[in-house]
Amino acid sequence: MHSGFKVGTYGQEIHEMREMVLANMGQYAHGNQPVQHVAYAYNYAGQPWKTQYRVRKIMQQLYNATEKGFPGxxxxxxxxxxxxxxxxxxxxVCPGTTQYNIGSPVFRKATITLEDGKKFTINATNNSPANVYIAYAV
Structure with missing residues (x-):
């Protein structure tokens, strides 16, 4: 959708509205934290490839290693x-639970050491900025 908005009861444009327009991602306003889970909602709709595409796009487009590297x-x-x-x-998606959604890792391999000392390893074979889609393997 278009990134247009109405100021409503704010009476003027606020920074979240402006950031949404600058990001050029339609009505998705990543700098407004309550919407950050939305890209993962495609997993619940049975379309995980849309989650993977959108999450990677958000990371590539809105984050960088400069003084303006955060989108909000x-x-x-x-x-x-x-x-x-x-x-x-x-x-x-629901903090406080043990359920995690799958997105699109940017690393080819990452190992997380859990609090009990066990290792959790993520392998993303053939991962690249152009290859953002993953196949699930347990």
């Missing part, structure tokens, strides 16, 4: 946390 307010690490977990190819 860095509220107590929220933007950084979204990126780090998403870059691993995971996301906790």
């Amino acid at each position: 307010d860095e509220d107590q690490g929220q933007m950084s946390s979204w990126y780090v977990i998403s870059a691993l190819g995971l996301y906790s």
